[in-house]
Amino acid sequence: MSTTALRAASKGRLFEPKLIxxxxxxAVLLVISLFTGVYDIFGAQDGGEMFAITRxxxxxxxxxxxxxxxMSGLVMQLLTQNRFVEPTTTGTTEWAGLGLLLVMIVNPGADLLTKMTFAILAAFIGTMVFFLFLRRVSLKASLTVPIVGIMLGSVVGAISTFIALQTxxxxxxxxxxxxSFTSILRGQYEVLWIVAIVAVAIFLVADRFTVAGLGEEIATNVGLNYKQVMFLGTGLIAIATGVVTVVVGNLPFLGLIVPNIVSMFRGDDLRGNLPWVVLLGVGIVTVxxxxxxxxxxxxxxPVSLILGVLGAVVFIALLLRQRRNG
Known part of the structure; x- marks a missing residue:
């Protein structure tokens, strides 16, 4: 199926009553978030200022x-043709953390942009290593792929821990x-807007990712430059993961939970699923x-603790569901 046909098939699925x-x-959850906290923004004299600075x-x-x-989880699952992968099960997050650690050792006074750049580069290298390693793995069973990623991530995490101990x-x-979002303040989070650009880029090339998810042979037969699309997808995943790691930290299993839930009800069309993935991702993190x-x-x-517990439950449920379906 060509990218034009895929675009036509998903065109009418973007805006539905259920999406509204x-x-x-x-939106209600976000409003609740704005007014949830220990500090009394209504009674305190500087409540309005604190509202603008923190909430x-x-x-x-x-x-x-x-x-x-x-979105990173959705793209990664399409490119690997595996529903059990996302940045925290492929080592991408660990690589981003290693890049952040190294730049802090070399330049302790590095600004946020420098930290982010090194984290993105390390995340890109790590994701490419995972994809290259995956091409040489003969067993492509659904559980083999995330196990490989978790093993690679554990090795990188151990290296980071050793370096951190030594320094x-x-x-x-x-x-x-x-x-955690505890330390998010005005003037410290603005680089996160970069991921909005990543979201737009993913939406623009969504059909190409969907075709690439059918496999290299099929993608090449319909005229898609498979390696170029894989390279682009890896870059977008690395940018999103690197930026989030620097500003917020690790958000485990989010990229695993959301795409699987959406795919259960809507299939695997990235363009049609993207608004739902964004909404559900924001909703779960906010809750x-x-x-x-x-x-x-x-x-x-820390939100990572809540997500970790929720993600583990969903991960087990997905495994049981796949086993039940054969």
């Missing part, structure tokens, strides 16, 4: 980070990987963040 309902639900940036970060990681930066490494902020208030539980 979903947008309203997520608005945090809510925007929820939207951008949730959308970025959900007395283990605590910093732990903070970076404990994904997890709200739980983390209220469960032991006035203290906070």
């Amino acid at each position: 309902i979903g947008i309203v639900v997520v 608005i940036p945090r809510t925007i970060a929820l939207v951008l980070a949730g959308a970025a990681m959900a 007395d930066m283990l605590q910093s490494l732990g903070i970076w990987f404990a994904g 997890c963040d709200l739980v983390g902020r209220t469960i032991i208030m006035p203290f906070e539980v």
